[in-house]
Amino acid sequence: MPKIQKESAPSKKSGFVKIQDGIHVYVGGSGSTNFGLILTKEKPVVIDNDIRCRKEFTTGMKKITRKQPGILFNTHHNFDHTSDNGYYHKMGVMSFGNSFAVEEMYREESEGIWVNQMVGRGPKVDHLLKTLKVDPPKVIFENLLTVEYGGRIFQLIYIDHCHTKGDSVIWMPKEKVLFAGDLLTYKTHPVNRLGNFHNWISAFKILEEFPAKHIIPGHGPMPPTGKKIIQDNKKMFLKLKNETSRALKKYGTPVKAAENVYLKEYEKWFRYPLVQANAHKMAQEIKRTKKK
Numbered sequence: 001m002p003k004i005q006k007e008s009a010p011s012k013k014s015g016f017v018k019i020q021d022g023i024h025v026y027v028g029g030s031g032s033t034n035f036g037l038i039l040t041k042e043k044p045v046v047i048d049n050d051i052r053c054r055k056e057f058t059t060g061m062k063k064i065t066r067k068q069p070g071i072l073f074n075t076h077h078n079f080d081h082t083s084d085n086g087y088y089h090k091m092g093v094m095s096f097g098n099s100f101a102v103e104e105m106y107r108e109e110s111e112g113i114w115v116n117q118m119v120g121r122g123p124k125v126d127h128l129l130k131t132l133k134v135d136p137p138k139v140i141f142e143n144l145l146t147v148e149y150g151g152r153i154f155q156l157i158y159i160d161h162c163h164t165k166g167d168s169v170i171w172m173p174k175e176k177v178l179f180a181g182d183l184l185t186y187k188t189h190p191v192n193r194l195g196n197f198h199n200w201i202s203a204f205k206i207l208e209e210f211p212a213k214h215i216i217p218g219h220g221p222m223p224p225t226g227k228k229i230i231q232d233n234k235k236m237f238l239k240l241k242n243e244t245s246r247a248l249k250k251y252g253t254p255v256k257a258a259e260n261v262y263l264k265e266y267e268k269w270f271r272y273p274l275v276q277a278n279a280h281k282m283a284q285e286i287k288r289t290k291k292k
């Protein structure tokens with residue numbers, strides 16, 4: 001198993017990385033989703049899941065522990081963090097998530113987009129999607145919930161509507177590990193289909209207040225210890241905001257402005273093609289706040 005280095009190089013390969021004793025992260029290659037696996041004196045705790053990589057995750061997990069998971073935490077509602085909840089529920093795992101995340105899961109299902117948005121994107125599981133339904137977490141919290149389990153403490157903390165409506169983090173105060181969900185990505189462009197950039201930029205201040213030793217992003221390689229990941233995100237977001245604002249002044253409409261935002265210095269980050277979609281969203285937000 002590769003030990004975490006000072007700064008792991010962005011990798012296209014997926015696999016488990018050990019962060020601290022008993023704290024492992026499944027790092028999705030090429031900026032795909034990351035999941036947590038925390039060993040406790042009782043059963044292991046899993047953070048987030050995706051039906052498309054169940055096999056890779058469970059095969060890797062079996063090399064780390066023989067025990068089946070006992071607890072599952074969801075950081076937010078997106079398919080790539082919750083679509084395999086049902087698999088864990090069937091084995092009797094108790095799951096936890098934020099009330100807004102649950103609302104969003106039901107909304108996407110009722111609008112028929114929960115599964116449809118994935119068809120063709122993960123061809124190897126298209127056959128599974130036909131019968132797949134949302135399976136929300138069983139224990140729902142609003143702002144803060146502390147879970148003591150197997151000698152460890154997990155604090156589930158709702159942050160704000162940033163990447164999605166129900167963005168929450170999982171904070172392990174003794175170990176000083178912060179699972180940030182998609183509030184933070186590392187060397188990977190964020191997705192903001194359902195988000196709010198204004199709140200998101202403000203949320204970095206909240207995240208900076210955690211005395212975290214290790215911060216686990218929702219996507220991208222493991223960052224070096226400390227808060228560099230927050231600073232990197234903040235810098236990129238502000239650059240996106242400034243360039244979009246400038247382009248909006250010059251070109252007038254969000255669509256035209258977005259077409260002229262490149263962020264070339266972030267070309268090497270995973271999911272670079274998202275820059276224009278993000279610039280479009282940012283431009284719409286800037287326009288809306290100016291109208292007020």
Ligand SMILES: [Zn+2]
Nearest residue numbers: 033080182218
């Ligand atoms: Zn995600």
